[in-house]
Amino acid sequence: MSRTRLSEDQITAALVDLPDWTRTGDALTRTAETASFPTAIKVVDAVAEQAEALDHHPDIDIRWRTLTFLLTTHSEGGLTSLDITLAHLIDRALDAAA
Numbered sequence: 001m002s003r004t005r006l007s008e009d010q011i012t013a014a015l016v017d018l019p020d021w022t023r024t025g026d027a028l029t030r031t032a033e034t035a036s037f038p039t040a041i042k043v044v045d046a047v048a049e050q051a052e053a054l055d056h057h058p059d060i061d062i063r064w065r066t067l068t069f070l071l072t073t074h075s076e077g078g079l080t081s082l083d084i085t086l087a088h089l090i091d092r093a094l095d096a097a098a
Contacts, residue, residue, distance in 0.1 A: 005076045006084075014084045021087055026079060027072040028087055032094050034065045039097050043067060046093040047086075056082040058090070067094075 006014070015021060021028045034040040044060055044067065051057045059070040069090055071083040 003073055003076055003080050005078045005080055011079055018087050027070050028083055029070050031068045034097055037065050040065045040067050043093050043097045047090055050089040051086060054082060054086060056086055058086060
């Protein structure tokens with residue numbers, strides 16, 4: 001997985017397949033509501049396993065059953081393919097919990 005910063009065109013193309021994500025400056029964000037607090041924690045646990053395997057960790061805000069994820073590659077000062085990959089994995093974890 002490359003830690004090279006993505007171009008604007010690459011980011012725009014990647015977001016086509018990530019309709020629940022919003023670009024905010026040099027980051028991607030997604031907020032999702034789960035059925036319960038334990039379900040939210042299960043999603044976070046699943047994301048933690050994937051993030052650890054990638055050695056790329058999101059910022060996660062937990063508010064009862066609402067999760068907000070923020071992705072950026074701090075070392076590159078913007079978005080990389082790692083952020084796109086992790087966004088897809090987060091989507092799958094949320095879908096599995098639904």
